[in-house]
Each structure stands twice: as structure tokens, then as C-alpha cells.
Amino acid sequence: MELKWLEDFASLARTGSFSRSADERHVTQSAFSRRIQALEAWLGVALIDRSTYPTTLTAAGREFRETAEETVRLLHGSRAALQASARPSPQSVAVAALHTLALTFFPRWFRQVEERTGPLGSRLLPDDFHACLQALVEGGYDFLLTFHHPSVGTLLDPGFFPHRVVGTDSLVAVRSAVLAETDAGLPLLSHARNSFLGRVAAVAQSRGGSDPPVTVHTNENAMAEALKVMALEGHGLAWLPRSLVARDLAEGRLLASGESLPLEIRLYRNAAHRRAAVAAVWQAAEAIADQTMRNANGVD
Structure with a gap:
């Protein structure tokens, strides 16, 4: 039960x-x-x-x-x-993160945070969008690390749950290098319809203007990693975060099809949590984002 x-x-x-x-x-x-x-x-x-x-x-x-x-x-x-x-210690933070970001973004980003704050303890909840959102709102976690696209609202009051943009990614349609495109199009490996990536993928598919592809497999949980494996095995086309498939694209195991859809990576904070460690991570996140933007613009 x-x-x-x-x-x-x-x-x-x-x-x-x-x-x-x-x-x-x-x-x-x-x-x-x-x-x-x-x-x-x-x-x-x-x-x-x-x-x-x-x-x-x-x-x-x-x-x-x-x-x-x-x-x-x-x-x-x-x-x-x-x-x-069992609240986190003053020198520890709790982060709820989408599965993909827990794998592809959090480890390197948190190392950059600690370079500015000094050593911190961390508690990480990798889960789907709804569960992570609930974890933040109910107060069990200090931060939510999530993708953002205008087509999927978070409905969070910015006064209670402010956010910073801490990175960027994109949603890209990929297929195995051994799977040939046909005039009839490729079968679709789909996220669950109500999942975050499922909703964004639906927006991306609608931009093509052609008939929607035939869905041959739907992943009922929110783990994009499972769809990546299906795509690698040649089962069809999958819309996946570029960060998740970057190495496979670079090494030729997967091929990108069509245009990608830009995504923000956002860090939301529960403003009621005011421990020193939470404030330090929040300030470090802003500093890292500012430095990343300056680097992208060629400014020292």
C-alpha cells in the first residue's frame, strides 16, 4: 500500500x-x-x-x-x-532537484558554491517536478533546482519563493545513429504527458507544423535517463535535455533532429529558511551566475 x-x-x-x-x-x-x-x-x-x-x-x-x-x-x-x-544543521542545506539536474548540473555547480562558501553539508532529493515542488513548499527542503520554460508555470509566490537563473540548457530531439529517418518520420519515445519535460516536449513538437509522430513508448515516470537508453537502443526519437546527451552527441552515438528548445535552470529558495548556510548558498548562486554571464560576454 x-x-x-x-x-x-x-x-x-x-x-x-x-x-x-x-x-x-x-x-x-x-x-x-x-x-x-x-x-x-x-x-x-x-x-x-x-x-x-x-x-x-x-x-x-x-x-x-x-x-x-x-x-x-x-x-x-x-x-x-x-x-x-531533524532540521539540517546550520552548515548544511537541503536541495530538491529534478533527476536530470541532480546528475548533470548539481555536482559541478555545488563544487563551485563550496569554492565560495567553504565546505557545506548537503542533502539532495532527486525526484520529479511535482515532488520537488512539494518538498520546497512544505518546508522540508531549502532549495528547488529545476528547469524552467514559459509553457510550464510553477505558480510559486516570488515573495515566498524567489528564484535565480543559475544556468541554461535546451531540449533537443535525438535518435540513435543507427536509426535512419524516413519520409513517414520516426516513432516517438514520450515522456508522461503531465510531466515537466512531457509538457515542454509537446510545445517543441507543435512547432514543427507536421503531423505528430506515432508514440511507440511512454515513460510513465519522470526519469529522462530511461528514455535516453531507449533512444540509444534505436527504439525511436526522444526529446531530452542536451546536458544529458551531450557526450553521446559528441561521440556520434546519438544524432540531433531539428531545432532545440531553450530551457533555463532555476534555483528557487524557501525564503522562510534563513540559516547562515542557506544565505551563503543563495549569495554564491548569484555570484556564479554573474560570473558565467560575464564569461559568456567576454568580460573578465
């Missing part, structure tokens, strides 16, 4: 709509439906009456709703209390 199943059920009980709850929970409708079915299988009873529209709860579902909502509330409350008692 997973907590997210209970959160899914509570959302569905409130909205009465699989599609609305799937959007709210940032998953595809098919994945959301499977999770509701998994909860029903674990309980051994049907919670949803699927013969009606809008969706209604069965008698068992109505009985279980209060239990599910109370369990979610208690677990989140307990987690918040435990996190409060």
Missing part, C-alpha cells in the same frame, strides 16, 4: 472526475486509474462505481473516504513534525 494511492482516492472523491484528478495529481489518466485499481485490489473491495457519470463512490468507498483522508492528514502531520525535529 502506498500513500499516493490514498491521496489519489481522496482527490477522486473530491472531484468526481478521473481526468481532473489525474491533472491535479500530475500523472496520466491511465496511470491514475491503475493506482486507484491497485488501492481497490489491496482493500479487496470496489471503491468507485464506474457505471455512473460523474464518477461516484460505492458504499465501501463512502465508508473508506474518511479513513483515507484522516490517514493522509496524520501521515503528513507526522512527517512535518519529524522533519522539524
